[in-house]
Amino acid sequence: MSKKVLMRGSQAIGEAAVRAGCRFYAGYPITPQNELTEYMAEAMDGLNDGTFIQAESELAAINMVIGASMAGARAMTSSSSPGISLKQEGISFLAAQELPAVIVNTMRGGPGLGNIAPSQSDYFQATRGGGHGDYRTIVLAPASGQELADLTRTAFEYADKYRSPVLILGDGMMGQMMEPIVFPEPIDVRTFSPKSWILDGAKGRPSRIILSLLLNPPEQEDLNWRLARKYEIITREIPMSESYMTSDANMIVIAYGTAARIAKGAVKRVRELGLKVGLLRPITLWPFPNRPLKELSRHVREFLVFEMNMGQMIDDVKLALEGRGNVHFYGRPGGIISTPDEIAKTINSIYHRQHLEED
Amino acid sequence: MKRVPFDMGDIDIAWCPGCGNFKILDALKQALTELDLDPEKLVIVSGIGQAAKMPHYVRTNVFNGLHGRAIPAATGIKTANPELTVIAEGGDGDMYGEGGNHFLHAIRRNSDITNIVHNNMVYALTKGQASPTSTIGFTTPVQVGGVTEEPFNAIAVAIAQDASFVARAFSGDEDQTKDIIKEAIAHRGYALVDILQNCVSFNKVNTYQWFKENTYYLEDSHDPLNRIEAFKRATEEGKLPLGIFYRNPDKPCFEDTVPAYHTSRTPLFKRKVDVRKLQVLIDSKRSG
Ligand SMILES: Cc1ncc(C[n+]2csc(CCOP(=O)(O)OP(=O)(O)O)c2C)c(N)n1
Numbered sequence: 307m308s309k310k311v312l313m314r315g316s317q318a319i320g321e322a323a324v325r326a327g328c329r330f331y332a333g334y335p336i337t338p339q340n341e342l343t344e345y346m347a348e349a350m351d352g353l354n355d356g357t358f359i360q361a362e363s364e365l366a367a368i369n370m371v372i373g374a375s376m377a378g379a380r381a382m383t384s385s386s387s388p389g390i391s392l393k394q395e396g397i398s399f400l401a402a403q404e405l406p407a408v409i410v411n412t413m414r415g416g417p418g419l420g421n422i423a424p425s426q427s428d429y430f431q432a433t434r435g436g437g438h439g440d441y442r443t444i445v446l447a448p449a450s451g452q453e454l455a456d457l458t459r460t461a462f463e464y465a466d467k468y469r470s471p472v473l474i475l476g477d478g479m480m481g482q483m484m485e486p487i488v489f490p491e492p493i494d495v496r497t498f499s500p501k502s503w504i505l506d507g508a509k510g511r512p513s514r515i516i517l518s519l520l521l522n523p524p525e526q527e528d529l530n531w532r533l534a535r536k537y538e539i540i541t542r543e544i545p546m547s548e549s550y551m552t553s554d555a556n557m558i559v560i561a562y563g564t565a566a567r568i569a570k571g572a573v574k575r576v577r578e579l580g581l582k583v584g585l586l587r588p589i590t591l592w593p594f595p596n597r598p599l600k601e602l603s604r605h606v607r608e609f610l611v612f613e614m615n616m617g618q619m620i621d622d623v624k625l626a627l628e629g630r631g632n633v634h635f636y637g638r639p640g641g642i643i644s645t646p647d648e649i650a651k652t653i654n655s656i657y658h659r660q661h662l663e664e665d
Numbered sequence: 666m667k668r669v670p671f672d673m674g675d676i677d678i679a680w681c682p683g684c685g686n687f688k689i690l691d692a693l694k695q696a697l698t699e700l701d702l703d704p705e706k707l708v709i710v711s712g713i714g715q716a717a718k719m720p721h722y723v724r725t726n727v728f729n730g731l732h733g734r735a736i737p738a739a740t741g742i743k744t745a746n747p748e749l750t751v752i753a754e755g756g757d758g759d760m761y762g763e764g765g766n767h768f769l770h771a772i773r774r775n776s777d778i779t780n781i782v783h784n785n786m787v788y789a790l791t792k793g794q795a796s797p798t799s800t801i802g803f804t805t806p807v808q809v810g811g812v813t814e815e816p817f818n819a820i821a822v823a824i825a826q827d828a829s830f831v832a833r834a835f836s837g838d839e840d841q842t843k844d845i846i847k848e849a850i851a852h853r854g855y856a857l858v859d860i861l862q863n864c865v866s867f868n869k870v871n872t873y874q875w876f877k878e879n880t881y882y883l884e885d886s887h888d889p890l891n892r893i894e895a896f897k898r899a900t901e902e903g904k905l906p907l908g909i910f911y912r913n914p915d916k917p918c919f920e921d922t923v924p925a926y927h928t929s930r931t932p933l934f935k936r937k938v939d940v941r942k943l944q945v946l947i948d949s950k951r952s953g
C-alpha cells in the first residue's frame with residue numbers, strides 16, 4: 307500500500323503521469339499551470355529516461371507530442387485556455403491519426419486572454435472536439451486531489467486503449483489546492499504490450515505510414531466511420547459520474563470539477579434545512595453520463611445546472627433529459643468563484659417556487 | 666520630471682522597482698515627443714508579458730492583444746490605415762518565441778512598423794522560465810539542468826534576411842536608447858530595436874551590472890549600410906555591440922507595394938466602394 311502524501315493538484319497530475327508511464331512532456335509557460343510543467347521538468351530530469359521540452363510555442367509542444375506518440379512514448383502536454391486553443395490543430399490531428407496523448411487544460415476566464423482565475427469556460431471547446439473535423443476527445447473532469455491522480459492514470463490508459471487524445475479539465479483552484487493523495491504504484495513501461503502501429507523502423511516489415519490527408523472521399527469516409535464506431539464504443543464503455551444524496555431527492559444539482567465541490571457544500575446546507583436535494587457530478591464530460599440523468603428524471607422534475615460559465619454543460623443536460631423536467635441554470639463567469647451559500651439560496655428559491663415537498 | 670504629451674501622469678505601474686522597463690518607457694515617451702508625433706496618430710500594439718504592458722503606460726491608442734501576435738496585428742493596422750505610426754512592442758518570449766514566425770515574415774514583408782523588443786533573456790510574467798534569448802547554462806525551475814539551446818540572435822537573423830533597420834540598445838542608457846528608437850520610428854519600413862533590459866526578479870545572471878560590463882557601442886566608423894560588416898558585428902564573440910547595426914534604405918516598403926495605396930494614402934475605412942469597378946469584376950466572373 308502506498309502512503310498518503312500531501313500535494314498540490316498540479317503536482318499530483320505530474321506525479322500520476324510519471325507513474326502512469328508518461329516519459330515525454332512538452333509544454334510552453336502559461337499561468338496558472340506552470341507548477342505542472344516544473345514538476346514534469348524535474349521528474350524527467352531526475353528519471354534520466356524521460357524527455358522534457360520547453361517548446362517555442364503551444365503549437366510546437368502539441369506537435370512534439372504527436373511525434374513522441376507515434377514513436378511509441380506515453381506523451382503529455384498541458385496548458386491553460388488560450389494555449390489550449392493553439393493546440394487544437396494538433397488535437398484534431400491526434401484524433402484523425404488515432405494517436406494517444408494526454409492534454410491537461412487548467413481553465414481560466416475567457417474568451418480572449420481573459421484572466422488567470424478558475425473558470426469552466428472551455429466546456430464547449432473540450433466536449434465538441436475543439437479543432438476542425440468530425441471527431442471527439444475523451445474529457446475527464448476531476449474534482450479532488452485524489453481524483454486528479456486517479457484520472458491522470460485513467461487518461462493514459464484510455465488514450466492507449468482507444469488510441470485517442472484524452473483531455474483532463476481542471477482549473478487554477480484545483481491546481482493549487484493541497485490534499486492528501488494515495489498514488490497508484492508506478493507502471494513499468496517495459497510491461498506495456500507492443501503497439502502495432504508505431505513508427506519504430508521498418509526492418510523486416512513493410513513501412514508504416516501515419517497521415518490524415520485522405521483526398522479520396524471514400525477513404526475519408528472510411529476513417530470517419532471507423533472513428534464513429536470507436537466513439538460509439540467509448541460512449542458505451544466509459545461514462546462516469548458520482549451521485550450524491552440522489553436516491554430520495556426531488557431536485558438535482560448538476561455540476562462538475564470545482565463547481566461540483568461548491569455545489570456539494572450547498573447540497574449539504576439545504577439538506578440540513580430539510581430540502582431533498584441531490585448532486586449529480588459528471589466525471590466524464592465526453593462521453594456525457596446520460597443514463598443516470600435519464601434515470602433520475604423518472605422521479606425528479608427540477609434540475610439545476612451550476613457552472614463557472616454562462617451555460618455550456620446545460621446543453622448536454624438537456625440532451626440527456628430529452629425534454630423531461632425543468633432545467634434551471636446558475637452560473638458565474640469570468641473567474642468568479644461562487645460560494646456554497648449562493649448556490650444554496652438559488653436551490654432554496656427554485657425549491658419553494660416549485661412547491662417541492664420537504665422532509 | 667517634465668510632462669510630455671504621451672505621459673499618463675500619476676498611474677500605477679506593475680513593474681518591480683529597478684526594472685529596466687521603466688527606462689525604456691521614459692526613452693520611448695521622450696522619443697515620441699522629440700519626433701513631434703501626434704498621440705492621435707500613433708498606435709502601440711503589444712502581445713502579453715511584462716514588456717507588453719508598456720502601451721498601458723503611454724497616452725495614445727493601444728491594442729494589447731494575444732501573446733506573440735503583436736506583429737501581425739500591427740501589420741493589419743498599418744496596411745488598413747497607413748496614416749498611423751505603428752509600433753509593435755513586447756518581450757523576447759513574445760516576439761522571438763511564440764511570435765517568432767511572424768518576426769521572420771515581418772522582416773520579409775517590410776511593412777512600416779517599428780518593432781521594439783524588451784530583451785531580458787527570460788520569461789518574466791510567467792515567473793522565470795528560460796526564453797529564446799536565455800544564455801546557455803541558465804537555470805530555472807523548468808530548465809533544471811540549465812539551458813542547452815543556443816540563444817536566438819535576433820540581430821544576426823534580421824541582418825541575414827536583409828531587414829531594413831536593425832539596432833540594439835540597452836535600457837540602462839536611456840539617452841542612447843531614445844535616440845535609437847527615434848531613428849527606428851523615423852525609418853520607413855520594418856525596424857527592429859532589440860533593447861537589452863535587466864529583470865531584477867527572474868534573471869540574476871544578466872543583471873544591470875552584467876549588461877554594463879558586457880556591452881559597448883559600435884564605433885562611429887561603423888557603416889550601417891555595409892551588410893557583411895553588420896553581420897560580422899552581430900555574430901562576433903564576447904561583448905554585445907549596441908547601436909544601429911544595419912539599414913537598407915532601398916528596400917520597398919510593403920504599403921507602397923499595395924495597389925490600394927499607389928495613388929492615395931486614404932485609410933481603407935474612409936473609402937467609398939467604386940460600384941462601376943465592382944460590376945466589371947462581377948461581369949468577368951460570369952460564365953457564358
Ligand atoms: C497563448 C499564450 N501562451 C502563453 C501565455 C503565457 N505568457 C504570458 S507572457 C509570456 C511570456 C513572457 O515573456 P516575455 O515575452 O519575454 O516578456 P517579459 O514578461 O519577460 O517582459 C507567456 C509565455 C499566454 N498569455 N498566452
